[in-house]
Every structure is written in structure tokens, then in C-alpha cells.
């Protein structure tokens with residue numbers, strides 16, 4: 637007899653909508669000479685020195701689990717990168733975790749904070765994974781449409797959204813933005829930070845495209861409001877390492893240690909050779925980007 641057990645599935649999972657973008661991208665990938673504007677995927681290869689670091693790690697039998705938060709050397713390299721480039725201070729021992737891409741960091745963070753009915757503010761249009769993860773955790777997406785303001789969140793629009801949703805628990809920012817490519821100047825992001833500082837919102841800031849800025853230096857919101865920011869970054873975009881799955885989340889120690897529980901249960905630790913490659917990439921980041 638054929639059983640249909642679909643009604644056993646959690647409503648949150650049934651309700652979750654996935655973006656069609658991954659399937660669509662795969663379907664059209666074989667078209668010759670296609671310029672793909674589907675996934676955020678650099679069209680160059682992972683740098684040779686990074687690949688060599690991974691090969692050496694495999695040859696040296698670095699093939700065991702690492703600390704669940706990531707190898708301390710990789711965490712230090714990540715903390716140094718954030719300090720040197722963005723003037724934000726994170727203790728690699730207590731405030732920073734290496735994840736399977738920002739996607740995992742995002743999952744872990746939403747699973748840590750978002751319960752049934754929690755409101756999450758998202759300036760839109762935004763990366764569709766945010767919407768799905770809000771669904772998966774039973775949260776409620778509150779869109780702040782940025783289209784009338786040339787796709788940047790203005791202080792006025794933010795204030796209005798906060799006034800209309802005083803119980804919102806989180807805001808998810810992403811700049812430079814996928815899909816719009818827009819980003820904030822230092823003074824623009826400082827104005828947003830000053831408004832958020834007056835709230836208890838958890839500020840999730842996905843800054844994975846920080847190294848892909850042109851003509852304007854990236855400024856992290858964590859410089860202004862470190863106590864309420866969970867900062868994401870990673871190597872997928874800066875080093876064309878989307879397939880290596882290296883992400884970083886950093887924040888206040890008392891929040892990071894809770895998010896890290898979810899990380900540990902999701903993945904134990906990120907692939908060891910990929911972490912060694914990430915250390916190499918992060919330690920020589922500026923030279924490479926130049």
C-alpha cells in the first residue's frame with residue numbers, strides 16, 4: 637500500500653517557498669557564451685595561491701574535524717580582515733564563527749532568533765533566501781519597499797516602518813545589495829545606524845559583497861552599532877569561492893555563542909581544507925584585490 641505522510645510535515649516547512657533562481661540558473665547554464673545574471677557568481681576562477689593552500693592541506697592530511705567554530709587560524713584571519721578593512725573589532729575566540737557560506741550563517745541566525753509570528757523588517761527587493769528563512773522559522777516578513785527611493789533605505793522610511801511595527805524583532809540589511817547593486821555611503825549607513833541604535837532590533841547585516849564596490853569604499857554598519865549587529869561576510873564573492881562554502885558571522889559574544897549552537901548542530905565544522913584556503917585568501921586579501 638502506498639502511504640502519503642505529507643501531513644506529518646511541519647507547517648513551517650510546507651509553507652516555505654523556495655526561489656526558482658537556482659533551478660532556472662542550472663537550466664540555462666549550458667547556453668554558449670551566456671552572460672549569466674542569475675546567481676551572484678563571479679566569472680573568474682579562485683586564485684591560484686588559495687587553491688594551492690587547499691591542495692597542501694589535503695596532502696598534509698588536514699582531513700579531520702576542526703573546532704566547531706572553525707580553525708582558530710582562520711577565525712583570526714577573518715577577524716584581522718574585518719579589523720583592517722572595516723575597523724570593527726571581533727575577538728576570534730568568542731565573537732566569530734566560520735560557516736558553510738553566509739547561507740548557513742543566515743539560517744543559524746534566524747533559527748536562533750525567529751519564533752512563530754515574529755516580524756522581520758527587510759528593505760526590498762532583497763535576496764530571496766531571506767524570505768524563505770523567515771517562512772521556515774514561522775516569522776512574518778515586513779517589506780520596506782525601497783523602489784521609490786532609488787533602492788536605498790532612507791532614514792524616513794526606516795523610521796516609518798519602525799513606528800508601524802514597534803514589536804519587530806529583527807531587520808535584515810544587505811549592502812552592496814543583491815539584486816539592485818546599490819550601496820550606502822558612510823554617512824548614509826551611519827544615519828540608518830543612529831535610528832536603529834534607538835531600538836532593540838537585532839540588525840543582521842549581510843555584507844558579503846563588501847569587496848565588490850567600485851568608486852566608493854564600503855563601510856560596515858557594525859562600526860556604529862556593534863552591540864546589536866550580527867555581521868555576515870565570506871569569500872564566495874571576493875574570491876570567486878562560491879563552491880568552497882566559506883562564510884563568517886560575527887557579533888556580540890553572548891549572541892554569537894547561542895547562534896554557534898545551531899551552527900554546531902547543523903554542520904559540526906566546515907570542511908577543513910576549505911578553511912585553510914580561506915585563511916590564505918583572507919590573509920592576502922588586499923594584495924589580491926589590488
Ligand SMILES: Cc1ncc(COP(=O)(O)O)c(C=O)c1O
Pocket residue numbers: 675676677736737738739740763810813814842844870871872878881882883
Ligand atoms: C546577498 C547574498 N547573501 C548571501 C549569499 C550566499 O552566499 P554564500 O555563498 O556565502 O552562502 C548570496 C549569494 O548569491 C547573496 O547574494
